[in-house]
Amino acid sequence: MSSVSVVIPCYRYGHFLEQSVGSALTEQDGVDVKVLIIDDASPDDSAEAAHRLAKADSRVEVLVHERNKGHLATYNEGLLEWADGDYTVLLSADDRLTPGALVRAAALLDAHPNVGFVYGHPLRFAADQPLPPARTEGGGWSVWPGKWWLERRFKAGHGCITSPEVVVRTDLQRKLGGYDPRLPHSGDIEMWMRFAAHADVGYLKGVDQAYYRVHSASMSQTDFSGQLDDLRQRKAAYDAVLEHAAQLPAADRDRLAATVNRKLARQALWRAARAYDRGRTEQVPVDELVAFAAACHPAYQRLPEFAGLCVRRRIGTKTMPYLQPLVVTAYAHHARERLWWRSWRRTGI
Template sequence: MASVDVVIPCYKYGSVLPTAVRSVLDQPDVDVRVLVIDDASGDDSADVARKLAAADSRVQVVEHARNKGHIATYNEGLLEWASADYCALLSADDALTPGALSRATRLMDAHPEVGFVYGRPLHWDGSEPLPQARTADKGWTVYNGHSWLRRRFALGEGCITSPEVVVRTEVQQKYGGYDPELRHTGDIEMWMRFALHTDVGYLRGVDQAYYRVHGNNMSAAYYASQVADLRQRLAAYVSIVDRMDGQLKDKADLDRQVRRVLAKDALRRAGRAYDKGITEESPVEELVDFAVETFPEAASLPEWHTLKLRERLGTKAARTLSPLVLTAPARRIRQHARVFRWEQTGV
């Protein structure tokens, strides 16, 4: 029977922690251990964790005397504590679907070349009972790691939310954990780093985890975060390019490709600010600056020209005409992206 160590970092999520822990302990056909790391929550979260540990010997608790932050907490569990065949990181406000660990470990048992496995996350609003998940085994796909990695560069974004991933512990500890320099895209970078060295497994047609969706506050701060998001995504890809020590000979082409993709994304976001009439609260100028810094040929992109047309028309006219004319290039881009995305295989 495969063994899996699951790390559950917790910061002020004591109220939902029992759901996460129980979803691990109830996993069939695997030998599990759980480590709850309370990162100095300062509320009753540590008390909840201790009660869970007292009720089941498979649960252990570590309490931080001071807050260390999410990256350090993740790495403490994955790199210092985990010792089972496989390991996983589960946020305290998420949960595993029934049978998720046995499905993932069966794939990796059958394919020693696979470093990590993922499936679909089921987005969930946190209400009880948990929604019905797809758990019937539909088989799997094993991707060549470098092919999977190239797809990430082609799209400029990850395809994993995190709780649906199970990693071979040997791979996790050999190639490292979350990069503390990448506070918001450390997961994307880490999966790509693993793919440099191992193949990637995907479980078809099943939900592997419940991913809790929190409401976004559509404020000026939210819109401003778009530039930070793009910069963090770029930093993740630059980090991987720097790590390509001969594994991928076309790394210069990959670097140019992802920079072009991210520049297009920035320009589309700037254009949508005109379409929605929110140019005052959206960082249009900063988005354009990012596009030019990232991809010096940004002025040759179709998104640049449609943005300039929006600017000439002004916010009011652009918002009125956008359903008819201005968003057509973006729609075509999305249609082409869907053709190339491996939707049926989850990538």
């Protein structure tokens, strides 16, 4: 029977611990589960809640920090110093696993020793709403070459994983390390890509692997300075992956860097353009977003998003929110024409 170490960091979320720990220990028949709760010096009664759970179940251990170490240091402590099962999960105290999630993930990892980590679909839910029903009947799985998956992430320019739905092979985690302390907001993206550079990636199809709690603060994602910070953090994550990917040929690293930088430039310009659509140019750092795009991709002025931004600038902040549907429709039509023209020049069809 495979063993799974579940690390649950906690800071002021003691009232969620019973649900989180319970999801890792119940309805996971077929794997040997052990849980560590790490309380990062919570000022409330979170440590007491953790100790109550440990007293009630011998599979639960508790570690309490005397002083706050921060989330990344806490994650790495559990992942690199404590976890000793075949596989490891990092589960936030306010998230949950779905029934059978660990069993399904372990089955894939058992069957494919070349897979470094496996993930599935996460269900998002609001703190004040009941849990949505989870799909738990297996729909099979896919195993992708790690470098292929890595290239997909560079083409997309963003991650596709929230975190609680991931199960990692512990040996690979120890070999490649944990979260990069330089990346407080994008360390998870970097770590999954770093793993994919060294191992294949598994995906569980047609099932829900975790519940990801969306709090009110994160439900209304900021349209303001946070947009620029998000892009900067993502770029830092991709740069860090390439920094560590010494096993990739230099030509591949250069190509991947050019791919993601172009994508991030397009995203920055699109966010700047949307500020005009929404009448928020006073709040959104438009000039800084354009400067970020220029730093990522020197030929940014040739990107279609820059053309769209120029149109919006000519129309102006006051008028653009009213004309936005017409401009977006015209822009989409123009983009389709450009794609057709390029295809015709290449193929004559």
